[in-house]
Amino acid sequence: MGKHNKNDKGKKRMNxxxxxxxxxxxxxGGLVRNRSHHVLLMFKRGKWDMPKGRIEPGQSKExxxxxxxxxxxxxxxxxxxxxxxxxxxxxxxTHGGVKYLKKTHWYLMEYDSEDDETVPQNEEGIIECxxxxxxxxxxxxxxxxxxxxxxxxxxxxxxxxVPRR
Numbered sequence: 588m589g590k591h592n593k594n595d596k597g598k599k600r601m602n603x604x605x606x607x608x609x610x611x612x613x614x615x616g617g618l619v620r621n622r623s624h625h626v627l628l629m630f631k632r633g634k635w636d637m638p639k640g641r642i643e644p645g646q647s648k649e650x651x652x653x654x655x656x657x658x659x660x661x662x663x664x665x666x667x668x669x670x671x672x673x674x675x676x677x678x679x680x681t682h683g684g685v686k687y688l689k690k691t692h693w694y695l696m697e698y699d700s701e702d703d704e705t706v707p708q709n710e711e712g713i714i715e716c717x718x719x720x721x722x723x724x725x726x727x728x729x730x731x732x733x734x735x736x737x738x739x740x741x742x743x744x745x746x747x748x749v750p751r752r
Contacts, residue, residue, distance in 0.1 A: 603677060609688040612680075614641045615652035617696035618673060618742055619662070625702060625718035626739075628727060629659060632712050635731045637738065639691050648692045656696065660716045661706025666699040674741045676734040693738045695746060 616639025619627040628635045640655035642648055649669050657664040673693040680689045705716035719727060721743075728736060 615648045621698040630715040
């Protein structure tokens with residue numbers, strides 16, 4: 588478990604892992620945009636999602652994020668680059684009958700190409716990958732997972748329209 592922090596009144600504060608009382612697993616993923624200003628979504632278990640997955644032992648978060656995008660979408664990893672960290676999200680999940688708190692580190696990724704063909708990772712339940720123009724994104728919001736809406740909102744409000752220098 589993590590360290591207790593003290594607030595300004597000297598009381599101990601617990602971190603999220605301690606508050607919820609579940610073991611933590613970490614994953615990494617990406618909001619992928621391409622040269623056409625399209626973002627990549629994938630349809631999995633009845634919702635639109637973005638590629639992400641568990642960080643392997645000894646692997647950096649950034650390398651895990653790129654690996655997961657490649658595995659889940661079939662995109663060429665040599666055309667992927669990380670432009671920066673977006674946010675982290677938390678949700679609970681169950682693996683092997685054990686409930687976990689899952690922290691996902693989200694990165695803004697650039698795909699140095701257009702709307703390349705994708706190969707959805709069917710064994711992970713991904714049935715479709717789709718490039719979406721930013722102006723079409725509102726039509727997908729209702730079927731986006733809440734944590735994905737949060738990541739998209741952060742990107743949209745802070746980074747999507749950064750002026751060119």
